[in-house]
Amino acid sequence: MALIVHKYGGTSMGSTDRIRNVAKRVAKWARAGHQMVVVPSAMSGETNRLLGLAKELSPAGASTPELMRELDMIAATGEQVSVGLLAIALQAEGLEAVSYTGWQVPVQTDSSHTKARIESIDDARVRADLAAGKVVVIAGFQGVDEEQNITTLGRGGSDTSAVAIAAAMKADECLIYTDVDGVYTTDPRIVPEARRLHTISFEEMLEMASLGSKILQIRSVEFAGKYRVPLRVLSSFTPWDIDINEEAKSGTLISFEEDEKMEQAVVSGIAFNRDEAKVTLLGVPDKPGIAFQILGPVADANIDVDVIIQNVSQDGKTDFSFTVHRNDYARAIELLEKTVGPAVQAAKVLGDQRICKVSIVGIGMRSHVGVASKMFRALSEEGINIQMISTSEIKTSVVIDEKYMELAVRALHKAFDLDQDQAA
Amino acid sequence: MALIVHKYGGTSMGSTDRIRNVAKRVAKWARAGHQMVVVPSAMSGETNRLLGLAKELSPAGASTPELMRELDMIAATGEQVSVGLLAIALQAEGLEAVSYTGWQVPVQTDSSHTKARIESIDDARVRADLAAGKVVVIAGFQGVDEEQNITTLGRGGSDTSAVAIAAAMKADECLIYTDVDGVYTTDPRIVPEARRLHTISFEEMLEMASLGSKILQIRSVEFAGKYRVPLRVLSSFTPWDIDINEEAKSGTLISFEEDEKMEQAVVSGIAFNRDEAKVTLLGVPDKPGIAFQILGPVADANIDVDVIIQNVSQDGKTDFSFTVHRNDYARAIELLEKTVGPAVQAAKVLGDQRICKVSIVGIGMRSHVGVASKMFRALSEEGINIQMISTSEIKTSVVIDEKYMELAVRALHKAFDLDQDQAA
Numbered sequence: 001m002a003l004i005v006h007k008y009g010g011t012s013m014g015s016t017d018r019i020r021n022v023a024k025r026v027a028k029w030a031r032a033g034h035q036m037v038v039v040p041s042a043m044s045g046e047t048n049r050l051l052g053l054a055k056e057l058s059p060a061g062a063s064t065p066e067l068m069r070e071l072d073m074i075a076a077t078g079e080q081v082s083v084g085l086l087a088i089a090l091q092a093e094g095l096e097a098v099s100y101t102g103w104q105v106p107v108q109t110d111s112s113h114t115k116a117r118i119e120s121i122d123d124a125r126v127r128a129d130l131a132a133g134k135v136v137v138i139a140g141f142q143g144v145d146e147e148q149n150i151t152t153l154g155r156g157g158s159d160t161s162a163v164a165i166a167a168a169m170k171a172d173e174c175l176i177y178t179d180v181d182g183v184y185t186t187d188p189r190i191v192p193e194a195r196r197l198h199t200i201s202f203e204e205m206l207e208m209a210s211l212g213s214k215i216l217q218i219r220s221v222e223f224a225g226k227y228r229v230p231l232r233v234l235s236s237f238t239p240w241d242i243d244i245n246e247e248a249k250s251g252t253l254i255s256f257e258e259d260e261k262m263e264q265a266v267v268s269g270i271a272f273n274r275d276e277a278k279v280t281l282l283g284v285p286d287k288p289g290i291a292f293q294i295l296g297p298v299a300d301a302n303i304d305v306d307v308i309i310q311n312v313s314q315d316g317k318t319d320f321s322f323t324v325h326r327n328d329y330a331r332a333i334e335l336l337e338k339t340v341g342p343a344v345q346a347a348k349v350l351g352d353q354r355i356c357k358v359s360i361v362g363i364g365m366r367s368h369v370g371v372a373s374k375m376f377r378a379l380s381e382e383g384i385n386i387q388m389i390s391t392s393e394i395k396t397s398v399v400i401d402e403k404y405m406e407l408a409v410r411a412l413h414k415a416f417d418l419d420q421d422q423a424a
Numbered sequence: 425m426a427l428i429v430h431k432y433g434g435t436s437m438g439s440t441d442r443i444r445n446v447a448k449r450v451a452k453w454a455r456a457g458h459q460m461v462v463v464p465s466a467m468s469g470e471t472n473r474l475l476g477l478a479k480e481l482s483p484a485g486a487s488t489p490e491l492m493r494e495l496d497m498i499a500a501t502g503e504q505v506s507v508g509l510l511a512i513a514l515q516a517e518g519l520e521a522v523s524y525t526g527w528q529v530p531v532q533t534d535s536s537h538t539k540a541r542i543e544s545i546d547d548a549r550v551r552a553d554l555a556a557g558k559v560v561v562i563a564g565f566q567g568v569d570e571e572q573n574i575t576t577l578g579r580g581g582s583d584t585s586a587v588a589i590a591a592a593m594k595a596d597e598c599l600i601y602t603d604v605d606g607v608y609t610t611d612p613r614i615v616p617e618a619r620r621l622h623t624i625s626f627e628e629m630l631e632m633a634s635l636g637s638k639i640l641q642i643r644s645v646e647f648a649g650k651y652r653v654p655l656r657v658l659s660s661f662t663p664w665d666i667d668i669n670e671e672a673k674s675g676t677l678i679s680f681e682e683d684e685k686m687e688q689a690v691v692s693g694i695a696f697n698r699d700e701a702k703v704t705l706l707g708v709p710d711k712p713g714i715a716f717q718i719l720g721p722v723a724d725a726n727i728d729v730d731v732i733i734q735n736v737s738q739d740g741k742t743d744f745s746f747t748v749h750r751n752d753y754a755r756a757i758e759l760l761e762k763t764v765g766p767a768v769q770a771a772k773v774l775g776d777q778r779i780c781k782v783s784i785v786g787i788g789m790r791s792h793v794g795v796a797s798k799m800f801r802a803l804s805e806e807g808i809n810i811q812m813i814s815t816s817e818i819k820t821s822v823v824i825d826e827k828y829m830e831l832a833v834r835a836l837h838k839a840f841d842l843d844q845d846q847a848a
């Protein structure tokens with residue numbers, strides 16, 4: 001008998017028929033003797049509907065803490081409806097089931113409305129229910145702060161809730177049911193030969209998640225790593241009555257144990273991202289403190305910076321480039337042209353939105369030399385110019401012209417033999 | 425400066441445009457210097473939508489406490505969305521506003537899910553907000569039990585919430601905004617000459633409410649009477665920007681002070697109800713305990729009984745009649761024919777669904793003789809046969825053939841001069 005946490009996304013909860021299927025799947029696990037905690041998202045579309053109503057009424061342009069508090073009050077109802085409906089569907093399956101909101105558990109968070117962080121989870125009540133043979137359904141995405149205000153964790157927060165609950169309860173495994181059947185070596189829509197990974201290390205998953213594989217919210221992966229929660233991503237589209245042993249091995253296990261199989265693969269996957277834009281300050285005086293003089297105001301303007309490049313100086317001048325999210329591009333350019341550029345005596349401000357970032361990710365890179373150069377050669381053979389390079393222990397990213405993205409991903413997928421089975 | 429509670433029904437909260445109008449109306453009151461607490465219902469249709477989803481998933485025919493708990497979990501979200509949206513709309517009006525769910529106040533109730541009763545309200549948090557100049561928006565219809573489970577008060581519970589909050593806070597007046605502009609001497613759809621009452625005593629309102637004037641939930645009137653909360657029913661369809669002094673005097677005040685004006689009117693209104701059906705046991709042996717032998721099993725079957733008549737006996741036999749809600753009619757007849765009738769050796773079971781109850785209500789009846797006989801004469805003059813009679817201190821009800829209902833109401837309205845102005 002194990003303690004298992006299931007998390008179901010909004011699509012899985014999208015209709016009463018689908019909720020009934022979720023209940024049948026959970027019932028199968030419960031009947032196999034497992035203690036079950038289930039964390040569902042809001043029914044698909046519901047959070048957007050609710051926030052749409054709120055937006056119609058909101059003061060133009062406002063984002064006061066008071067407004068954010070009310071948005072949380074409203075948005076949290078989506079998951080509250082889901083847990084009630086799922087508990088009822090489980091009761092209809094003949095199980096004892098009880099639902100809880102975030103505050104009822106309680107899932108204690110800080111007071112950062114709409115993007116709160118979980119501080120602690122008291123699992124006493126849930127544990128008592130499990131001991132009494134009940135399936136416990138807990139609302140994801142939400143918590144409560146010290147003053148008893150309802151908070152939400154931000155988009156994708158239900159993943160984080162599920163993992164945090166699994167961590168607090170020391171669950172044996174946290175299964176994230178989603179609309180993909182696992183983590184792939186890269187996006188199969190771009191590389192048809194992309195393979196599903198049976199396991200991936202949590203560090204790799206972190207890089208894959210942050211680099212644009214939108215399977216899991218990155219904070220949930222961080223949480224899983226920090227608290228060593230075995231996490232499995234698997235498909236919610238398999239029939240609910242497939243053999244439980246088969247289901248338990250399906251999808252991709254995100255593990256914190258580096259087993260041999262993982263060591264064999266130098267590169268586990270190719271991630272990519274075309275949400276970024278590049279900005280460059282040309283001819284900046286190369287003197288101490290220049291990076292801070294440039295990036296300080298950018299950070300103050302709440303613009304996140306990803307890749308940063310400073311070239312070696314020539315004649316006491318240097319070029320300074322960084323990437324920002326495309327949504328922040330216009331603001332970043334304006335800031336550089338009006339304030340930062342003149343302040344640091346830059347000769348010129350350049351910008352380019354038509355870029356993409358392609359990354360190879362693999363825990364094996366730590367102990368293998370020449371991985372990056374193999375990447376650069378593969379791109380060079382396709383005639384793809386590299387604009388920026390950024391590396392970490394288990395990842396190498398390049399910024400290239402957006403139009404080469406698919407070509408680059410396919411070339412790298414082939415160069416690192418990702419179309420061959422890991423175990424082969 | 426007064427402490428005022430406003431309650432808005434689902435129609436008033438039915439769209440973002442309407443919520444904006446509610447906010448403007450509340451803002452007008454706040455700017456006039458009043459401390460404002462607002463209790464909105466769920467957006468119209470929302471509670472039915474939510475319970476419809478729940479019903480699709482519920483085990484057939486089940487009504488376990490566990491299921492009821494989940495229904496409350498789900499239904500309570502309707503008001504939670506409303507309070508958040510209204511608080512945002514108030515903020516957009518430039519006011520400081522904060523919303524609370526039932527559990528946040530907290531509104532403490534018993535654990536009777538879907539029909540909980542309020543036990544206590546802690547107003548400390550709300551009072552602090554009011555003192556800080558905030559408008560406080562509180563979710564109606566809901567509370568929390570001792571084990572921190574969410575409860576709801578049942579249909580129309582938002583009226584009760586508003587009155588209970590007004591009582592706990594010793595509010596100067598509780599204004600119930602609704603889709604009628606006050607309490608009428610009778611239904612204007614039946615008697616075009618029906619007049620709006622400027623004031624009505626809480627006892628009269630109680631009789632009017634329980635007799636089918638569906639303006640206020642009866643429990644809210646009981647609450648208002650018990651805690652002496654001045655209650656006003658007024659229209660939510662007047663423009664939000666009408667003069668506040670005019671608005672404050674509009675509608676009908678439900679008062680617990682019997683002023684002179686009220687004493688003048690012997691009968692304040694005519695109520696009617698065609699939701700009942702009549703059942704009769706003929707030829708029952710007239711012996712002690714017979715009423716209990718009949719009505720005990722009926723109560724055990726959860727069938728509410730209203731009017732009860734037992735005729736004087738002849739030859740040791742009597743006839744026993746009572747009315748039940750039409751929804752319970754078939755069950756009542758079956759129960760009498762199969763169980764109760766044989767048990768008490770009744771000669772025959774009769775039933776009639778085509779009846780109605782018409783009542784005259786008036787606090788002045790206490791001190792005026794001949795009111796009932798005036799009623800009977802008016803009906804007799806129209807050739808209407810009276811099947812049953814039931815009286816209380818401030819009301820006389822008759823059960824008659826359904827087809828005479830409109831005729832009876834009109835005749836009584838005229839007989840008691842209700843088309844003349846009270847003050848005249």
